[in-house]
Amino acid sequence: MTEHLPFSADATLIDRIGRELVAKQETALVELVKNGYDADATEVKVTINGNSVTIDDNGTGMNRTQLVEGFLRLATSMKVEHPVSDRYRRPRAGKKGIGRFSTQRLGSYLKLQTWTNDAPSGLELRVNWDKFARGVKLDDVTVEVDEIPPRREGTLIEITGLRDEWSDQQIKRCWRAVRNLQQPFPVAPVDQRPTADPGFEASFYRTGELFSDPLLVADFQTEILDHMHAVVEFRVDHEGQAQWRVSENKFGATTSWTAINDEAPDAPSPPPYRYLRSAWLKAYYAILDPIEFSGMTYTRVREVLADEGGIRLYRNGFRVIPYGEQDDDWLGLDATYVRRNVLVPIANRQWLGVIDVHDPEGVRFEEHTSREGLIETPALRELRSLASSVLVTAATMIASQRGRKTRAGSSRAPGAGSDALLRRLREATRSAHEAARADGESLNSETTGAVLAALDQAESVVKEIIAEQTKDYADQSAILQLLATLGLTAAEFSHETGMTFQASGAVFDRVLRVAMEAKAGDNEFLTSAETARSMFERLDALTSYLNDVASARAARELHPVSLSGALEKFKRGIGPVAEKAEIEFEVKYPPLDGLHSSPMHEAEVASILLNFYSNSAKAVKNITGKRKIFVEGLRESEEEIVLRFSDSGDGIAPQNREKIFGLFFTTRPAAPAHSSGLDDAIGTGLGLWIVHQIVNRAKGEVEVVDAPSGFTTCLEVRLPAEKETI
């Protein structure tokens, strides 16, 4: 006769399973926090208090069935059958069925209280893990369950008789482990996301023996976010109107909400986006340079950003994978930075950000059926462009402000940091002198000691200065090398494509002629054809000018450059371009004075003119009145020649007059990261800095001066004149 016998287990099996499954106490605590996340809690508060730990969440709690099935039945399949949470559809974070063992791993006594919204009372489960001892049958050990008075929904776990000590470091490790579960910070207004996952926040507290108030020992805000250098935001309303701002900035002033449309960067009133609606960005930005952080903070922030840096995307409050995951460069930030199209640090590892889009109907942002990202809709494309444009613009602005603060060599006056160091050096030297004067008797006297100490101090200060200056020069040298490379590449490009361009022109002309003959009676076509021809001629004039500038690279030696000659070429090359932009363009110089400068490169003068024109052309697009540019070269004296570049654009704000020649300073939104190389060059904040470098090198000056009547802006360059040989 066949007998059917059940397995029986020794109660100590529970203890062994717990220890095998959950080796580390931090893992155990993290699992319990994750259980709160899986229960749709928005807050989990962990308090370690002497010999106990409590984990209090505001999740949906458990009813009796869930408690019994989920807690008392080993190897439950509940999390497999319900892979996402009920309320916020969170992917289950907790591992299958190890929560109960975690409580056992942490301490000898468990009290679990849980409340749901639809039950009149709560439930309390108590487990004394010490009962699960060797020699006792598992079936003989019971746990206690009682009904308890109602409370807000959630679960409160209290574990006493802790098996281990808890250090601050261990608590922090726990906190970092659960941080990935949460949307780092709220972004979209609450009313835009009523059904959205409102986020998840885990806080860890420790109550000291002498203090009754809990002491916050670890929190995302204090650990990471408080140390980031800036906060950049944008918002797109339900009509597609976008605005952006820098709401926090450790290197300079913040900015208020400013309208933006990266597709119309020069528009005085940027139009709304065509497809994008209801989107919000909040991104924390850090410059990963040890000198910008204190103590160990740098390492911590760098590590966190290395793992989690990037801009995550949430749709209707739910995380959309893979956007913002490691190795996902959906905004093209890494690619742009690696290509060095943008010089300021803008890689994903510099950012910790969230974009929230609200699209409950799924009409603008639609998920792939595989749930791997969104379908490439026009709205998503616009979102990408806007986001990368805002991030690059903000980073450029911040780099400009940081540059002024730290880069002594990048402006006419040494930076504030260098001034302070020099002052310290002078003070140290003075101390040394004073101490030396007071000395005179014995080398071992106190005053001699003071002299030596002062000299040591002086030496260390000098070393600091040298180190700082070296770093500054290295930075600038790297930028200049890059610019030189770009310049050479541009020159080669222009050289190599010149013939192709002309050949294209020839073919174009031929095609146009044939077409015009064939459609001789079609006035509308003939008008269009004439327009096309005149556009090509303008392009030809500009190309010829740029080729001429590029060919000047062959002249490596410095020699006096005729400002009059440069202005004549500039007028011929740029005049047609200005005409196309409906700009009244006048270039004036004395007809019988070459206006020769002290030795320079001819291409440098052309570069000054092109940079000025580029800025002016943008500035005059922002006005409704007459667009005018007036360029004048003149001789101020035997020793000095002057270039004045005036326009009737929207002007330079008084507070920016001193800043515009700084590295990376720009008031224009940057091109999106995925844009063409040509657009990349616009709004980089490099143009006027380059002008400043050129003029400085020629021992001249450049500044914003009062504009002549009828104009709003005037940039003036003063260059030493060539010494007369006659």
Add this chain to the structure above:
Amino acid sequence: MTTWLFVDDSSPEREALASQIADDVIDVKPMSAKEARQALTDASLKPSGILMDIELGNESGVVEDGLSLAAAIRAEQNKGSVPAFPIIRFSRKTKIAEYVGTDSSSDALFDWACDKESISTEPKLAKLRGYMLAFSEIYASVKTAEAIDGPVKLSTVNWDILGHSALSDRFKIFDRVHSRAGLLAKMLVTPGILISEDLLSARLGIDVNKSAGYADILVALSDYRYQGLGGDHVVRWWARGLEYWWEESFGQDDPLAGLSIAERTGALKSKFGDITPLVQDEKSPGDRPWRYCTLTLEKYGEFMSVDPEWGVPMIARLAHDGWEDPLYAALGVALQTKDDPRLNGDALAFLQKRVKTAK
């Protein structure tokens, strides 16, 4: 229909430019250097002329450049194994700077030099076509046993008045068709015996765009229009003829060159009515325009008249023949490019000082 070869090492570009240059009377056959050499060697093509690029190295298997190919063709023409035809150097400015620079030794190989960049506008393209047709005609018509008055269609007496013995003497010496034709082509291209209409109007001191009476002046001057070989395609006037006409018309003792613009136009108004005086460019001071600014023509392809009293003399690339006008640069333009070694530095310094003194 005249057929020219365009020798260039880049296939799509030579095709494109060839189609741009070609018109109803000029056929341009784009060819690689290898193809051109082969066609000339086996006489499968008898071109009216060649447009020769300088750089030919982008074509695989070709090691020569346009200069050496042109020299080889001229050598063959000397031997008589290749018929005489004109060669125009047709290259980009950057390539000219690279291959030629200031060395003028190769200049004589070519009848004219044209920058590729310059033909992007219709007037400059028309100028190239005009020269192509004129040169073709000259090369096709010139004979080795003929005095110069034949091809220029003047009587011997008139040549003695309007021409120049330095040119006719040289013409006599040359015993090859291509060298004789080259001399006549040079006469068309280089101001001296003949002048262009730009120079004609400058010497008259007239703003042609604002002078209705100018058309009548041209009619009155028609006896002095060049009617010789190439004259149908390139409008030229006998330079001395203008001066004779002036003396005949106005009977003045002062030669035309010595009169100011106001004096010239004052006289013209009396006979031709609506005449507007020329306004000299601010960069070209003086009021007795007689020459033109070589630098402005080179750089921008534009004509700017120069009063020699205020012009900066320039050294010609090749030894100057007696019949050629001296070269000048307008003072203002010279001051912008004063490092150009062709400029006469002493004259420039003198004029610069003169400007300062005048202030």
